[in-house]
Amino acid sequence: MTKGGMESVEVFTSEGKGRGLKAQKEFLPGDVIFAEPAYAAVVFDSLTHVICHTCFKRQERLHRCGQCKFAYYCDRTCQRAAWLNHKNECSAIKKHGKAPTENIRLAARIMWKIEREGSGLAEGCLVSIDDLQNHVDSFGEEEKKELHADVESFLEFWPSQSQQFGMQFISHIFGVISCNGFTLSDQRGLQAVGVGIFPNLCQANHDCWPNCTVIFNNGNHEAVRSMFHTQMRIELRALSKISPGDELTVSYVDFLNVSEERRKQLKKQYYFDCACEHCKKQIKDDLMLAVKEGENKPSAEMVKEVIQFSKDTLEKINKARMEGLYHEVVKLCRECLKKQEPVLGDTNIYLLRILSIASEVLSYLQMFEEAADYAKRMVDGYMKIYHPNNAQLGMAVMRAGVTHWHAGLIEAGHGLICKAYAILLITHGPSHPITKDLEVMRVQTEMELRMFQQNEFMYYKMREAALKNQKIQVMPEPSNETSPSLFHKKE
Numbered sequence: 001m002t003k004g005g006m007e008s009v010e011v012f013t014s015e016g017k018g019r020g021l022k023a024q025k026e027f028l029p030g031d032v033i034f035a036e037p038a039y040a041a042v043v044f045d046s047l048t049h050v051i052c053h054t055c056f057k058r059q060e061r062l063h064r065c066g067q068c069k070f071a072y073y074c075d076r077t078c079q080r081a082a083w084l085n086h087k088n089e090c091s092a093i094k095k096h097g098k099a100p101t102e103n104i105r106l107a108a109r110i111m112w113k114i115e116r117e118g119s120g121l122a123e124g125c126l127v128s129i130d131d132l133q134n135h136v137d138s139f140g141e142e143e144k145k146e147l148h149a150d151v152e153s154f155l156e157f158w159p160s161q162s163q164q165f166g167m168q169f170i171s172h173i174f175g176v177i178s179c180n181g182f183t184l185s186d187q188r189g190l191q192a193v194g195v196g197i198f199p200n201l202c203q204a205n206h207d208c209w210p211n212c213t214v215i216f217n218n219g220n221h222e223a224v225r226s227m228f229h230t231q232m233r234i235e236l237r238a239l240s241k242i243s244p245g246d247e248l249t250v251s252y253v254d255f256l257n258v259s260e261e262r263r264k265q266l267k268k269q270y271y272f273d274c275a276c277e278h279c280k281k282q283i284k285d286d287l288m289l290a291v292k293e294g295e296n297k298p299s300a301e302m303v304k305e306v307i308q309f310s311k312d313t314l315e316k317i318n319k320a321r322m323e324g325l326y327h328e329v330v331k332l333c334r335e336c337l338k339k340q341e342p343v344l345g346d347t348n349i350y351l352l353r354i355l356s357i358a359s360e361v362l363s364y365l366q367m368f369e370e371a372a373d374y375a376k377r378m379v380d381g382y383m384k385i386y387h388p389n390n391a392q393l394g395m396a397v398m399r400a401g402v403t404h405w406h407a408g409l410i411e412a413g414h415g416l417i418c419k420a421y422a423i424l425l426i427t428h429g430p431s432h433p434i435t436k437d438l439e440v441m442r443v444q445t446e447m448e449l450r451m452f453q454q455n456e457f458m459y460y461k462m463r464e465a466a467l468k469n470q471k472i473q474v475m476p477e478p479s480n481e482t483s484p485s486l487f488h489k490k491e
Contacts, residue, residue, distance in 0.1 A: 006034055006124060006126055006200060007024065008023065008024050008025050008027075008033060008034065009021050009022065009023060009024060009033060009034060009126075009200075009248065010022055010024055011126050011127065011203055012247075014205055014247060016275065017205050017272070018133070018205075019127075019203055020203065020204070020205045020247050020248075021126075021200075021203045021204050021205075021247070021248040022245060022246060022247050022248060023242050023243070023244055023245065023246050023248055024244060025244050026241070026242065026243055026244060027238040027241070027242040028238060028241055029238055029239055029240055029241065029389060029426045030237060030238065030425060030426040030429065031237065031238045032235050032236070032237055032429065033212065033236045033237065033238060033242075033248060034200065034235075034236050035217075035233045035234070035235045035236075036124070036198050036199075036200045036201060036233055036234055036236075037124075037231050037232065037233045038184075038196035038197065038198055038232065038233075038234075039110065039113065039122065039125070039129065039196070039197045039198065039199055040085070040106055040109035040110045040113055040196065040197050041056070041106070041109075041184060041194055041195065041196030041197070041232075042102050042105045042106045042109065042194055042195060042196075043056065043102070043193060043194045044102055044192070044193060044194055044195070045101055045102050047193050047194075048070065048071075048072065048099070049062070049072055050062070050072075051072070051186065051193045051194065052072060052073050052074045052078050053071045053072055053073060053078075053082055053086070054073055054074070054078035054079070054081050054082040054232070055074060055078055055218045055219050055232050056184050056185075056186065056187075056193055056194050056216075056218055056232060057074060057186060057187045057218050058186040058187065058188075058191075058193070059074050062074065063075060063076070063079060065079070065086070065090060067090050067091075067094060068089070068090045068091075068093040068094050068099075070093050070099045071086055071089075071090070081231075085109055085112070085113070088108075088112045088159075088162065089105065089108060089109065089112070091159070092108065092157060092158070092159050095159065096156075096157050100153055100154075100156075100157045101153070102194075102195060103150050103174065103177060104150065104153050104154050104157055106177055106181070106195060106196075106197070107150070107154055107170070107173050107174055107177060108154065108157065108158065110129065110173055110176075110177075110197065111158070111162070111163070111165060111170075111173065112162070114129065114163075115162060115163040122199070124200075125199045125200060126199070126200050126203060127199050127200070127202070127203060128199070129173070129176065129197075129199065130172075132176045132180055132197075132199060132202055133175075133176070133179065133180070133202075134171075134172045134173075134174075134175025134176050134178075134179065135175055135178070135179045135270075135271045136171055136172070136175040138271040139175075143178070147171060147174055147175070147178075150174050151167065151170050151171060151174065154170060154174075155170075176197065177195070177197065179269075179270060179271070180197060180202045181195040181196070181197065182195065182196050182197070182198050182201060182214075182216075182234065183195060183216075184196050184216050185216050186218075187218045187433045187434075188433065188434060188437075189216075189395065189428075189434050196234075198234050201214060201234055201236065201250075204236065204248055204249060204250045205247065205249055205250075206249065206250065206251060206252045206253075206266065206270070206272075206274065206276070207249035207250075207251065207276045207277075207278075208251055208253075208255055208259070208262055208274065208276045208278040208279055209251075209255070209276065209277065209278045209283075209387060210239065210249040210250045210251045210387075211238065211239055211240050211242050211246065211248065211249055212236050212237060212238055212239060212242075212248050212249060212250050213236075213237050213239050213250065213251075213389075213390075213391050213427050214234050214235070214236055214237075214250050215234065215235050215237060215391065215427060215428050215429070215432065216232075216233075216234050217232070217233055217234070217235055217432060218232055218433070219231045219232040219233065235429070236248065236250070237426070237427060237428075237429065239387060239389040239390075239426065239427070240389070252266060252269075252270060253265050253266060253269075254392060255278075255284075255385070255386060255387070255390070256288070256349055256352070256382075256385065256386070256392075257288070257349065258282075258285045258288050258289060258349070259274075259278060259279040259282045259283075259285055262274065262279065263279055284385055287345075287347040287384055287385055288347065288348065288349045288385065289348060289349075290344065290345025290346065290347045290348045291303050291343060291344055291345050291348070292342065292343060292344065292345060293345070296342070298342070298343045302343055303343060303344075306339055306340055306343045306344060306350075307350055309336065309339055310336060310339075310340060310350035310351075310353075310354065311350075313332055313333075313335070313336040313354070314350075314353060314354075316332055317329050317332050317333070317357060320332065321361075326361050326364060326365055327365070329357065329358075329361045330358065330361055330362060330365065330367075333354050333357055333358035333361070334358070336354050337351075337354055337355075337358070340354065346377070346380065346381055346384075347381045347384050347385055348381075351381070352378055352381045352382065352385075355374045355375075355377050355378040355381070356378050356396070358370075358371070358374045359371045359372075359374040359375035359378060359399070359400070359403060360399070362374065363375075363399075363402075363403045363406070366406075368403055368406040368407035368408075369407045369409075371403045371407070372400070372403045372404045372406075372407040372409055372412070375399065375400035375403045375404070376400060376404070376412070378396065378400065379396060379397055379400045379416065382396055382397075388423070389423060389426045389427060390423070390427070391423075391424075391427040391428065393423060394420050394423030394424045394427055394428075395420075395424075395434075397416055397419050397420035397423065398416075398417065398420035398424070398434075398438060400416050401413050401414075401415075401416030401417035401419070401420055401441070401445075402417070402441065404416055405417070405441070405445055408460070408463060410445060410448050410449050410452050410459070411449060411452070413445055414442075414445040414446060414448075414449045417438065417441050417442050417445050418442060420438060421435070421438045421439065421442050424438055448463075
């Protein structure tokens with residue numbers, strides 16, 4: 001079964017997993033298997049005034065819709081592109097008096113699209129909205145309560161002149177959003193800013209060590225001629241060589257967790273028991289739980305104590321981050337590392353989590369040398385755990401490279417930036433804004449490295465002068481969330 005732009009994949013019944021996608025031809029690492037625009041998408045409630053409602057880019061100054069005063073856009077181009085999807089929403093918000101929550105807005109956009117086009121197969125879709133899984137039968141009491149509240153709010157918001165849907169279908173749509181809502185990020189890929197439904201992507205099954213990755217591309221409306229504009233879309237990209245007939249898989253969760261924890265998370269959020277090779281054989285669990293070896297090998301009791309201390313510290317760190325107390329975060333990280341270092345191995349996930357937070361927050365506080373040391377250790381650990389073409393690995397290596405560069409460690413910085421660039425060329429592709437940023441950094445650090453190799457003294461003198469003349473580029477404020485997960489779930 002193939003459909004416009006989807007000739008290279010087919011839907012099949014995957015043993016024990018229901019529907020899945022498989023390749024119809026060979027793909028090499030970095031190939032785009034398919035690109036898919038959102039069936040419907042909305043910006044998160046907390047960001048509606050700082051993110052464009054068409055391309056989901058973060059912008060300083062946005063144009064507000066003059067009618068509903070709720071939707072914001074980069075410019076007239078984005079506003080015009082949004083009108084088909086915003087038209088009904090615009091009048092409903094005016095009539096309702098205020099905009100409802102993101103879940104209600106997304107459900108309403110899906111229903112208005114069904115009203116316009118019917119609920120059969122939309123163009124370029126392998127499955128219809130009707131056929132997407134909703135898992136409502138597996139909902140616990142709390143989830144059923146939330147579903148009921150969402151349906152009530154939806155009925156209050158939904159205009160009487162629009163097509164009326166039955167309760168069961170409305171519940172189905174909210175169930176679909178709950179387990180298939182895909183997280184959309186801003187153009188730097190650092191913050192989750194919205195949620196969308198992509199029916200074809202929903203057909204890809206999970207594997208903790210997948211052969212594909214999903215990247216959100218905000219599109220580009222900057223060209224003067226609209227024929228060169230590209231729309232917002234997700235891209236399914238190959239991470240390794242894929243042969244015709246191979247199942248296409250993506251990871252729904254971050255790999256940086258022992259198999260038992262990943263399985264718990266998948267069961268809780270997506271209602272299935274993961275039976276992938278890495279979970280069955282607990283591959284890499286030994287690395288993630290590594291302890292110091294040799295004559296000073298710590299006792300099991302000591303390991304247990306340090307891991308509990310790490311868990312408690314991570315909770316305190318989250319609290320301090322929420323309150324913006326970054327110096328307190330640094331103090332907690334240093335204390336925790338002092339306890340961890342004699343006991344935990346270099347790839348232990350509790351050590352890596354603290355190193356990651358410490359390097360990020362110290363960079364923000366412009367304490368780059370200490371940050372670079374932690375970032376290097378974090379990346380060394382990640383390299384042994386993650387798939388070599390993992391997008392999160394690429395982003396972490398990029399951050400570490402920038403930190404080294406800011407610390408004046410130009411050789412290590414350039415090396416890390418080149419390594420990150422090689423990963424992101426495969427995971428994001430050469431035209432993604434993040435890859436383009438990285439290419440600029442790669443060229444800049446290469447030039448600085450040549451200068452450094454020719455005359456070290458002059459390099460430091462020029463660097464000093466440059467830093468005096470220009471405000472050093474501040475790292476983004478640390479966010480309280482880990483990297484955006486693939487699918488958006490209400491916790």
